[in-house]
Amino acid sequence: MDLSYFNRLASSKILVVGDVMLDRYWHGDTGRISPEAPVPVVKVSGLEDKAGGAANVAKNIAHLDGKVSLLGIIGDDDNGQSLEALLKSENIDSRLIRQQEAPTIAKMRVISRHQQVVRLDLEERFSEAHSTLLLNQLKAIVSEFDLVVFSDYNKGSLHLISEMIAVAKNAGKTVLVDPKSKQLADYRGADFITPNLTEFKAAGGVIGDEEIITQSARTIVAECGLGAMLLTRSEQGMSLITPNEKHDFAAQVHEVSDVTGAGDTVIATLAVMLSTGMPASQAVEIANIAAGLVVAKLGAATVSPEELSAKLTQYLRDTGEQYQAPAEEVLHHIELARQRGETIVFTNGCFDILHAGHVRYLAQAKARGDKLVVGLNNDESISRLKGATRPVNPLDERATVISALASVDWVIPFGLEAENDTPAKLIERVKPDVLVKGGDYKVSEIAGADFVLASGGKVEVLEFVNGCSTSNVIKKIQSDG
Incomplete structure (x- = not known):
């Protein structure tokens, strides 16, 4: 592996567009059942806010030292202010659009003894008018970036994603998509799409032996006008499938605690590595290492730069190479x-x-x-x-x-x-x-x-x-x- 690419991480200019969220966690101990109803009483001892959805993708990119901006929609509310403050603390350039018709998407979780007791979702689906705001802003700023990542959580921000991808491609940008739509043709023109097995099957993908999976993926890529598919396959690792090639990457050996956030980590790592000029197969190799780290954590976790750096150091040490961060x-x-x-x-x-x-x-x-x-x-x-x-x-x-x-x-x-x-x-x-x-x-x-x-x-x-x-x-x- 050519380590000179790692010296270019800080020169990456990446735009993340999509459904942004605030993930809020209340932590506390549980010692009794409520006399009002058969539910546990959690004595809250701590509150933790995290950037979620597309904001989590941006956070992963920032932790890899990429220069990242985030375009999304928030409400004119306290949760929106909290999310913007988080982005600032994470070195993420906020291009969030405030509007008053719908609240900032927020997911609030009560955690006790490492278990989620309940989750409360505050959200309303964004309308096509909201998506138009994103589209117009994208047209105004897309020239500033080398690469665009669309993070689709099916909350409405990317209702006009076909038009958005066309804008990015017409500007000569590399486009990556983490999809949620069953109609993968909605993402026509994307250079890379990163479905998991569930999303692949929902989109008509056929699961079978390797030849069947490969042919099915290639059919989707061709019919939907995509460049390549990075299929994430849980314990089977990942497969990068193009019209002419297939590269398989074995899952990293970790005890799996929670797959939440793994998809965000994969597409963020892939984006950063591609932005350095690294060949796609090598970029996926690094993304696979990052995924192995994030699934070992509980909740909507992300891989810290220290953890990824340590794992990369071990990986590169095994190959006789080493990388020194500036x-x-x-x-x-x-x-x-x-x-x-x-x-x-x-x-x-x-x-x-x-x-x-x-x-x-x-x-x-x-x-x-x-x-x-x-x-x-x-x-x-x-x-x-x-x-x-x-x-x-x-x-x-x-x-x-x-x-x-x-x-x-x-x-x-x-x-x-x-x-x-x-x-x-x-x-x-x-x-x-x-x-x-x-x-x-x-x-x-x-x-x-x-x-x-x-x-x-x-x-x-x-x-x-x-x-x-x-x-x-x-x-x-x-x-x-």
Whole structure:
């Protein structure tokens, strides 16, 4: 797999159009039955709002560092305001259209002991007039984007989807559709359509052996004027079917908890990868990995950038490859992890020649929290600190080796200027909950310790393994030579 595509994620310009929703969750414990009716009493202890429907697709794209805008319809109400605030916090450019005739679609769930007690739906189907508003706005902004995703939840926003696809195609855009209509001809002109097996059968698809499924899908693709079908097949994985080719992808091995949200994750990941220029078969391969992660969660879950990055790192490590995210993207992902309440641990070093002492030390550092960030001295910084003969290994190679460790979540280089040979400025940007340093330092001697302590964090000093050091490794190599 050519990893150069991953360096283009942030240049993606994607528009998501469709049925947007607010998913609201009330969490609490259940200890008794109501005296008023035979129903459980849930004592609410927490409220959580999430972007749902097409907004969830946009959220997945934003988490993959794609530049994403969202076009949809909301009501002139509090739920609409809450949804717009969520989009802003997720780095999603909101192009939502407010109207007063129908409310913002909202799905409200009461959750107790990881079980859904009841769901309340607040919605009215949007009219063709509402869809016309979307169509007109799409015409005005479509030129700004490389790729358009239509997320159809059959709520009426995409009543005029045939016209919308024509607008996008006439503008030269790649079009992806997550369908709900049984009439797949409604999506004529789309480059990719992503039905699941239930939607495939509802649209006239025939289920049988592989040859029957493939021929049936190709018939639909041809008759409905589609470019390709990505058929998601639950435990059987996915199949990318074109008029001339078929690529099968085995399901990732995970304990399935809930398939809710998996379709959003698949089309979002596919869109981001295609927008980098990645070939379709490789883009589907990555989307399949993302789907394997999301089905392991409960509820309308999404895959976090950290989880997908970790899984991709493992996947690419198995193939002997590695991807390094740019520092600014890493800082964004760290902030997302912090918002989810995860503990951020930071340590730093040169890590010129990785040895057993480093591996044990980094594992101990990771044990102090949920995510481990490693600040890595760049080559110039090491030369200033260690002498002209160092580093032995250049920055890219050192970062690749460190990132491949299971204990390490992110690597960020530092030391562009002589005054920044300490990680103090980087620590102020990362804002770790725990700062870890190896050696015989006093806390007062550790760069960045004052900032972390003043911010309410902790500073810990870990002992290195005796006899393990890069200098000793180099001396042994020289003496043996």
